[in-house]
Amino acid sequence: MASTSYKVIGTRPIRHDGTDKVTGRAQFGADIQLSGMLFGAILRSPHAHARIKSIDISQAESYPGVHAVVTGTDLPEQQQKVAHLGEGDVNLYHLSQNVLARQKVLYKGHAVAAVAADDIHIAQEATQLINVEYEVLPPVLDVLEAMQDEAPVLNDDVRTDSMAGEESKDPTNVAKHYFYEKGNIEKGFEAAHVVIEREYRTSTVHQGYIEPHNATALWNQDGQITIWTSTQGSFMVRQQMADLLKLPESRIKVVPMEIGGGFGGKISVYLQPVAALLSKKSGRPVKLVMDRASVFEATGPTPGSYIRVKMGADREGKLTAAEAYVAFEAGGFPGSPVVCACMCIFACYDVPHGRINGYDVCVNKPRSNAYRAPGSTHAAFAAESVVDEICERLEMDPVEFRLKNAAQEGTRRVDGVQFARIGMKETVEAIRDSEHWKSSLEGKYRGRGIASGFWFNVGLKSSVTAMLAADGTVSLLEGSTDIGGTRASLSMQLAETLGIAAEDIKPAVVDTDSVGYNDVTGGSRVTFSTGIAVHNAGLEMRRQLIERVANIWEVKVEDVQYEDGKVRGPGGKEFTFRELAAKIHATGEPITVKGTSGSENQAGAFGTHCVDVEVDPETGKVDVLRYTIAQDCGTAIHPAYVEGQMQGGAAQGIGWALNEEYVYDEHGAMRNATFLDYRIPTCCDLPMMDTIIVEVPDPQHPFGVRGVGEVPIAPPPAALVAAIYQAVGVRMRELPASPPRLLHQILQR
Amino acid sequence: MAKKRIVTTTINGKETQFLCQPRQTLLEILRDDLALTGSKEGCSNGNCGACTVLCNGKAVNSCLILAVEAEGAEIETIEGVAPVDGLDSLQDAFLQQAALQCGICTPGFIMSAKALLQEQPDPSEEDIRFNLAGNLCRCTGYDKIVRAVQDAAAARQQV
Numbered sequence: 001m002a003s004t005s006y007k008v009i010g011t012r013p014i015r016h017d018g019t020d021k022v023t024g025r026a027q028f029g030a031d032i033q034l035s036g037m038l039f040g041a042i043l044r045s046p047h048a049h050a051r052i053k054s055i056d057i058s059q060a061e062s063y064p065g066v067h068a069v070v071t072g073t074d075l076p077e078q079q080q081k082v083a084h085l086g087e088g089d090v091n092l093y094h095l096s097q098n099v100l101a102r103q104k105v106l107y108k109g110h111a112v113a114a115v116a117a118d119d120i121h122i123a124q125e126a127t128q129l130i131n132v133e134y135e136v137l138p139p140v141l142d143v144l145e146a147m148q149d150e151a152p153v154l155n156d157d158v159r160t161d162s163m164a165g166e167e168s169k170d171p172t173n174v175a176k177h178y179f180y181e182k183g184n185i186e187k188g189f190e191a192a193h194v195v196i197e198r199e200y201r202t203s204t205v206h207q208g209y210i211e212p213h214n215a216t217a218l219w220n221q222d223g224q225i226t227i228w229t230s231t232q233g234s235f236m237v238r239q240q241m242a243d244l245l246k247l248p249e250s251r252i253k254v255v256p257m258e259i260g261g262g263f264g265g266k267i268s269v270y271l272q273p274v275a276a277l278l279s280k281k282s283g284r285p286v287k288l289v290m291d292r293a294s295v296f297e298a299t300g301p302t303p304g305s306y307i308r309v310k311m312g313a314d315r316e317g318k319l320t321a322a323e324a325y326v327a328f329e330a331g332g333f334p335g336s337p338v339v340c341a342c343m344c345i346f347a348c349y350d351v352p353h354g355r356i357n358g359y360d361v362c363v364n365k366p367r368s369n370a371y372r373a374p375g376s377t378h379a380a381f382a383a384e385s386v387v388d389e390i391c392e393r394l395e396m397d398p399v400e401f402r403l404k405n406a407a408q409e410g411t412r413r414v415d416g417v418q419f420a421r422i423g424m425k426e427t428v429e430a431i432r433d434s435e436h437w438k439s440s441l442e443g444k445y446r447g448r449g450i451a452s453g454f455w456f457n458v459g460l461k462s463s464v465t466a467m468l469a470a471d472g473t474v475s476l477l478e479g480s481t482d483i484g485g486t487r488a489s490l491s492m493q494l495a496e497t498l499g500i501a502a503e504d505i506k507p508a509v510v511d512t513d514s515v516g517y518n519d520v521t522g523g524s525r526v527t528f529s530t531g532i533a534v535h536n537a538g539l540e541m542r543r544q545l546i547e548r549v550a551n552i553w554e555v556k557v558e559d560v561q562y563e564d565g566k567v568r569g570p571g572g573k574e575f576t577f578r579e580l581a582a583k584i585h586a587t588g589e590p591i592t593v594k595g596t597s598g599s600e601n602q603a604g605a606f607g608t609h610c611v612d613v614e615v616d617p618e619t620g621k622v623d624v625l626r627y628t629i630a631q632d633c634g635t636a637i638h639p640a641y642v643e644g645q646m647q648g649g650a651a652q653g654i655g656w657a658l659n660e661e662y663v664y665d666e667h668g669a670m671r672n673a674t675f676l677d678y679r680i681p682t683c684c685d686l687p688m689m690d691t692i693i694v695e696v697p698d699p700q701h702p703f704g705v706r707g708v709g710e711v712p713i714a715p716p717p718a719a720l721v722a723a724i725y726q727a728v729g730v731r732m733r734e735l736p737a738s739p740p741r742l743l744h745q746i747l748q749r
Numbered sequence: 750m751a752k753k754r755i756v757t758t759t760i761n762g763k764e765t766q767f768l769c770q771p772r773q774t775l776l777e778i779l780r781d782d783l784a785l786t787g788s789k790e791g792c793s794n795g796n797c798g799a800c801t802v803l804c805n806g807k808a809v810n811s812c813l814i815l816a817v818e819a820e821g822a823e824i825e826t827i828e829g830v831a832p833v834d835g836l837d838s839l840q841d842a843f844l845q846q847a848a849l850q851c852g853i854c855t856p857g858f859i860m861s862a863k864a865l866l867q868e869q870p871d872p873s874e875e876d877i878r879f880n881l882a883g884n885l886c887r888c889t890g891y892d893k894i895v896r897a898v899q900d901a902a903a904a905r906q907q908v
Contacts, residue, residue, distance in 0.1 A: 021852030024787015024827035260853025484850035651890030
């Protein structure tokens with residue numbers, strides 16, 4: 001499509017950090033070794049809800065090999081204050097309580113104290129010598145129960161904050177109420193020929209990155225703090241550290257290590273402030289690494305939810321109205337992505353009349369965090385499932401229905417935002433035209449489903465520095481941590497801008513003292529927004545090169561053209577990029593340029609998925625036979641990594657749909673906090689994943705990039721339950737559609 | 750604390766002695782004492798496969814082996830896979846296929862795949878999926894990993 005005129009964009013070079021990652025040399029967070037380093041361990045709450053009456057650390061402190069013990073009181077007291085972390089806001093009072101509990105523990109696994117010792121075993125033993133006296137309180141684990149007046153209240157400081165500004169008088173678990181309305185909902189439903197209203201439930205699920213959280217801190221004798229950590233946002237870690245420790249940001253340097261997956265779960269700090277406190281107390285660098293059970297019990301997850309959706313359509317299948325009630329389990333502290341769910345839930349369609357209510361509700365589960373298109377998967381599961389039922393009732397092809405109702409440029413969402421140029425329709429057409437959709441699916445207990453999904457994709461701020469070397473290569477310093485190949489996608493954009501090879505760019509992700517400010521790696525923003533910064537840097541480098549060559553040739557700047565990595569002047573004068581680079585040092589100052597970007601938002605992106613399943617009616621097990629993903633990514637910079645994002649996101653959505661869930665006992669303890677029992681897809685569970693890259697360029701980006709990472713997780717659950725319905729005739733309205741749940745439904749039928 | 754033991758093994762072709770406590774895993778010794786941090790710790794209970802090494806030619810989770818059990822064993826880690834002057838065909842195939850995103854699981858996958866190709870030089874897709882099911886990847890959806898192993902198998906057949 002649009003990419004045909006590009007030389008680098010659309011090709012598939014080897015990623016720059018590839019060799020380090022296939023040889024084991026890449027340094028991830030837990031790999032760091034520092035001179036004199038101590039190892040830390042965290043004591044976590046065994047209770048889901050309890051008041052801390054006292055903490056006695058004296059025995060742990062005197063245990064041989066122990067150098068420091070800290071508790072919540074070592075953190076400065078916080079006032080209620082909201083910090084903006086780029087892609088989301090966080091209340092510092094709650095964040096501080098989450099890092100180390102003070103008066104109360106709000107979920108099993110809540111951090112209470114920490115120890116630094118000569119080795120990890122001593123540190124772990126010493127945590128068992130910390131004596132915490134708890135007054136155990138009844139937990140509340142379910143979102144609807146937590147909304148009841150008689151439910152145990154988690155946070156004394158939480159009142160319902162509604163968009164009208166009014167607050168509830170008494171402490172409550174309902175932290176937020178969002179409300180959006182468009183048109184006249186009653187009129188819309190009156191005009192409908194068919195109205196479907198259904199309730200949906202989704203379980204708590206985890207991002208499931210393979211690398212556990214980690215942080216190594218050195219609180220140096222000069223007061224400077226260095227943090228080595230794997231994070232989606234080194235500048236966000238610096239900001240949270242400064243806020244939590246009440247220090248100026250200039251005192252803190254964050255060194256981003258390679259990050260072993262994040263998916264939204266590695267933005268908030270957990271261990272970083274604790275490692276810093278332990279280092280301050282011990283005078284030594286301290287490394288903290290979570291074990292897997294703690295990752296499940298104390299980080300992530302994405303909320304469990306209750307969603308009620310009502311949609312109406314006329315005889316021709318045109319949507320007339322849509323209404324949703326969305327309640328999310330925020331976990332111990334407020335801040336679920338329910339607002340995003342509200343904005344996404346009907347985003348795929350042109351809904352003339354709509355109303356959405358959303359509730360952010362505290363329950364005794366880990367404080368929830370972003371997970372890939374946060375809130376959109378829950379929303380798509382509910383809304384797309386209702387759409388599937390409408391199609392059935394109208395005897396209408398689900399592709400035709402989507403084409404008839406697809407949101408497009410100019411469509412106003414229920415939350416008021418009007419779409420710029422988007423490619424929802426194009427993704428549906430891509431599925432319609434795919435081999436998969438055109439093929440026939442035969443066999444008993446087999447079914448096919450499709451579903452669409454949306455994510456906003458953000459812009460936000462980025463900075464890069466580019467430095468020309470005399471051999472014609474360019475070093476690129478970035479602050480966007482590389483979570484899945486963005487060194488490559490950014491280098492390719494700089495190479496395209498300069499007209500040189502991707503291999504001639506040398507990218508490095510550097511610390512917070514060594515590059516300008518960068519917002520988080522999230523929101524599908526890096527290839528988009530840091531890409532704009534890189535393009536700007538490339539343009540500035542071109543400008544300086546033209547100026548230089550004009551000087552060398554003694555001609556006017558206007559008479560020099562920069563094209564395809566060459567400069568051309570009057571009379572057939574010409575230098576290649578490499579020839580010119582070799583003359584830089586002899587002819588003037590070094591060429592070092594910066595590029596920045598700061599757009600608010602992208603146009604938004606859509607995907608449509610098609611899946612074939614076979615259900616075993618004896619066991620309720622679902623086999624995914626075939627899977628096709630069509631997604632509008634604007635322009636694919638490195639198509640292989642674009643495909644990879646689509647495949648990986650869909651795989652997470654499949655896991656969410658079919659297996660993944662937190663299983664709790666009545667005391668609020670998670671009973672499956674291992675990768676054996678919390679079952680993410682293995683390669684035996686998935687087929688090859690076909691991808692169709694749809695390219696509707698986003699005009700805000702010089703190459704049309706739209707961002708790709710988040711959308712693909714949203715459609716799978718809805719597509720899978722539609723396919724399951726076709727296969728065995730039961731509608732799964734509760735996730736996961738795991739074998740026991742599905743079998744139960746099959747037997748009840 | 751129990752007394753430390755001296756363990757003698759061969760690691761990546763070189764005789765190696767180390768001192769360890771009986772409670773330490775092979776993974777802990779590799780990472781913290783021998784500075785072989787290419788083997789990753791993802792779960793410490795044998796579920797994720799990120800710590801996979803070859804022990805006497807078999808793929809094992811080094812988090813489930815006590816370091817003292819490595820006495821006399823031949824251990825191969827990700828650091829021993831590449832020849833001096835290039836990459837192994839598996840490593841090359843992972844790069845060509847873009848079979849990694851974050852890369853934390855990659856060393857484990859390469860070790861498991863290496864063990865597989867030693868046993869079955871021409872595995873079917875099903876063989877590959879079955880043999881790699883002990884390695885978890887959360888980024889890729891496995892498609893490109895399976896293709897990389899297929900490519901590596903083909904490349905090895907050609908040599």
